[in-house]
């Protein structure tokens with residue numbers, strides 16, 4: 001099927017990132033680049049630093065931006081907090097914890113893994129056990145993926161913090177909030193997270209291209225002590241007043257203008273309202289899955305309703321359901337773009353993103369399009385869209 005050159009109306013974008021951009025963000029980016037001494041450059045970057053710290057709910061951390069995607073800041077984190085041969089503890093959350101672990105190993109670091117149980121969040125007891133076994137304190141940091149975007153499961157960072165504290169182990173707690181920030185409740189300082197790591201293209205409603213690390217004093221001191229050679233990724237070097245040094249080169253000006261606009265939208269809506277809206281949007285999709293699963297061909301991947309993500313729902317499929325075919329049909333005929341299964345879930349799951357610049361009624365359209373595609377393919381499903389309408393009309 002060929003993609004049309006023009007899509008009448010609008011295609012629903014329900015990948016869990018990139019997410020749709022608000023018009024205000026698009027317009028804010030539509031400016032000519034300027035010379036780096038132009039005061040508008042420093043103003044925009046400073047506004048992004050302040051705004052992002054408010055979204056992260058930190059006054060204790062410094063924010064370092066990188067012209068990169070999430071993998072870039074994963075690498076920045078690894079390079080700053082460890083030297084070759086040192087170790088990280090990576091609790092298993094699925095595809096994204098494993099990808100981060102593999103990246104650390106490729107960079108010569110040792111990785112201690114705790115098991116991933118498909119459909120379940122991190123078990124803090126696994127972390128406690130692994131840290132107690134590390135009597136020589138080789139583990140520099142616990143790398144916790146808050147929401148694993150592949151399985152659509154969110155782990156409990158407060159419980160993870162308590163597990164680390166119970167051991168007295170000095171490891172730094174790093175939270176990957178790429179998929180949760182701006183969607184699920186998160187408060188960096190209150191949770192005792194030492195580094196929060198994120199990217200622009202999901203709950204922050206910006207295009208891909210900006211990653212960040214928010215680093216508190218404990219993690220910054222650990223980086224200062226780290227003897228590993230590094231340059232571009234080094235956040236200690238980036239702690240500077242000059243924008244050019246903050247970005248280790250030319251800042252991505254237009255993206256930062258867009259991010260400032262997005263952060264203003266977040267500020268005006270308010271974090272509590274944003275979290276409530278995401279819970280409602282997730283509720284619409286969950287109601288649809290409750291209906292669809294009655295046909296016996298699809299079900300939630302997340303086993304525990306309380307840890308199902310408010311950003312993305314992963315839907316496990318029965319053998320024989322052609323996931324790629326379903327995605328193509330949903331996108332090309334019904335104008336609903338969704339994501340497939342990743343890593344071990346490839347070919348046996350699809351994912352509906354429900355984060356960022358979205359609202360519950362848009363999600364009704366998305367689930368209706370997905371249901372139409374499943375019915376068109378002859379997939380047996382119960383009345384999911386009906387359930388979703390019923391849910392929305394009563395919440």
Ligand SMILES: Cc1ncc(COP(=O)(O)O)c(C=O)c1O
Nearest residue numbers: 069070071096147149178179199
């Ligand atoms: C939780 C999480 N961490 C990291 C990444 C990697 O980000 P990127 O694709 O921007 O490199 C993703 C991407 O979806 C993600 O969902």
